[in-house]
């Protein structure tokens with residue numbers, strides 16, 4: 001078996017321990033004689049799996065009792081619609097546009113009501129997070145929406161926006177469980193799990209109970225009503241069982257690692273190795289304003305598209321996969337999620353140094 005260092009932005013690297021455990025349980029999950037893939041979602045065994053996964057997530061994130069945890073399908077993109085459908089009581093919401101994903105969510109919200117752009121960093125190719133300490137926020141907004149970590153551009157909110165009392169909704173797809181969060185500051189926290197938590201196919205929605213209502217926008221499909229999913233404990237229909245099972249294993253792994261404060265330290269240490277190198281490199285440079293840098297997604301460029309392509313190709317040949325930047329921005333991007341070991345980042349930096357020397 002040979003494993004590469006996988007810097008993919010998602011689906012992304014998972015802890016080897018989790019993959020091995022899943023492999024061991026593939027044919028016979030704990031004496032059931034079948035794989036988790038093959039069992040009824042109404043079985044006692046699966047009920048234990050989903051309940052334990054939720055309990056471990058609650059424990060890791062210290063989720064208050066007045067929040068529901070939903071394991072859903074449709075990816076983060078489906079939430080771009082579900083959020084306005086469920087939350088736009090006044091048909092008006094504010095969006096802070098800090099990249100492609102926030103932009104998509106903003107565009108989707110416009111289908112359902114009035115979506116107001118409260119701030120944007122489009123003027124500098126989304127390379128920073130706008131000052132959100134004193135935004136002009138209309139009184140009658142149903143919520144303020146952010147994408148907390150911008151996977152493509154590599155920026156992250158270091159302080160949450162001052163919503164002036166409005167409900168905060170955050171897409172945390174690419175920073176989920178990378179550090180502790182105060183859940184009580186949000187109305188909704190959601191994300192696709194395929195970056196930091198598990199395989200594609202599961203989206204986790206953590207929602208304050210008072211936001212789960214019957215009076216959603218007319219035409220909202222039953223499946224997209226948070227109330228349907230909350231009342232049925234995510235088992236209204238067949239949930240993404242195998243994905244939830246893997247997420248559960250990752251939650252256990254995170255607890256074993258010491259929880260989210262320890263993950264934050266580890267992630268800061270890993271990101272520092274890469275950013276310190278970029279800051280002194282004569283060839284490579286980071287593309288993000290320093291104070292807004294993400295711990296998870298690190299974009300960088302040489303300034304020469306041909307050299308970027310050469311780097312990506314040589315890196316691939318040396319066992320560093322998926323370093324090509326997003327198709328909309330070019331350059332390179334190293335995604336260094338929870339499961340990327342420090343040695344992976346050190347090896348990448350050593351490789352970058354060598355490339356710099358050879359291409360000076």
Ligand SMILES: Cc1ncc(COP(=O)(O)O)c(C=O)c1O
Nearest residue numbers: 075076077101151171173174192
């Ligand atoms: C921050 C963020 N939001 C949303 C999405 C879209 O997720 P999905 O493909 O699960 O719909 C992505 C995917 O890369 C993302 O990075």
